[in-house]
Amino acid sequence: MPTIGPRRLVRELACGLGRGAPALRGRLPLAAAEAAWRLGPAAWGRGLDELIFPPCCAACRGALDAAENPYFCFACWQALDLVDWPVCQKCAARVPEIPGDVATCSRCEAQKFAFDQTWALGAYQGLLRELVLRMKQDRRDWLAAVWARVACHRLGDSCRSLAPDAIVPVPPAGWRRWLRGSHPPAAMADELSRLWGLEAVLGLLKKSPNARPQQGLSRPGRFRNIRGQIRLNRNYSLDAPHILLVDDVMTTGATCHEAAKVLKHHGARRVSVLVVGRTPEA
Numbered sequence: 001m002p003t004i005g006p007r008r009l010v011r012e013l014a015c016g017l018g019r020g021a022p023a024l025r026g027r028l029p030l031a032a033a034e035a036a037w038r039l040g041p042a043a044w045g046r047g048l049d050e051l052i053f054p055p056c057c058a059a060c061r062g063a064l065d066a067a068e069n070p071y072f073c074f075a076c077w078q079a080l081d082l083v084d085w086p087v088c089q090k091c092a093a094r095v096p097e098i099p100g101d102v103a104t105c106s107r108c109e110a111q112k113f114a115f116d117q118t119w120a121l122g123a124y125q126g127l128l129r130e131l132v133l134r135m136k137q138d139r140r141d142w143l144a145a146v147w148a149r150v151a152c153h154r155l156g157d158s159c160r161s162l163a164p165d166a167i168v169p170v171p172p173a174g175w176r177r178w179l180r181g182s183h184p185p186a187a188m189a190d191e192l193s194r195l196w197g198l199e200a201v202l203g204l205l206k207k208s209p210n211a212r213p214q215q216g217l218s219r220p221g222r223f224r225n226i227r228g229q230i231r232l233n234r235n236y237s238l239d240a241p242h243i244l245l246v247d248d249v250m251t252t253g254a255t256c257h258e259a260a261k262v263l264k265h266h267g268a269r270r271v272s273v274l275v276v277g278r279t280p281e282a
């Protein structure tokens, strides 16, 4: 029987993601009660409200159509606008299709990003944008776990073939994490590490508590604003040559660039980036 932590078990039971653990079927009520008990009173409110809801679409909470997609109903899956167009290999921006050519966008030709490659799950607009914004408020990290699984579904083989040595989330400003009570990139990195069997180093990077938000700034302003605001946590050392950096949204790439710069300064040789949403125009 596969081993599974109590927190993950509660989450999987609640979200219909437990399909990956068929050996647990038949023991679910007992296992759920046991898991809720082991999580302790502090987590019961969070765990139990999930337990009483049946598996449902992560977007509209409607019934799931079929076993093919355990996360979204057909209509929402179609509305997500996941990447099925040619993208820049470096920054995942949409590019015109040129048969037989490895695409690089004009911005990446002009600007040298410190990261080497980016995967984006979809365009940051419409339903996907709404879900990313909802994920930022989701203290249970349920949507972050869903996105991690969608990433596996969409990018599994290509991500695995790259074989990163560690998964690292882009850090939040300290006070913002405290206000929200959650940090989706860390929750995604944590889930991906379980799914791919890779190490996640959640506290490797730190952002200055004084870092100002990037929203509303121009493209050059964003690069200026984030410069020097991310550093390696002094309690960690970096001995992973290839890092997979995880974030929720890439707009100009300034934050991932700064994070990748720090990682490479401390010895990383390659930094790949995974984001849920890529802004269509940045």
Ligand SMILES: [Zn+2]
Pocket: 057, 058, 059, 060, 061, 062, 072, 073, 074, 075, 076, 077
């Ligand atoms: Zn739906």
Ligand SMILES: [Zn+2]
Pocket: 088, 089, 090, 091, 092, 093, 104, 105, 106, 107, 108, 109
């Ligand atoms: Zn590019």
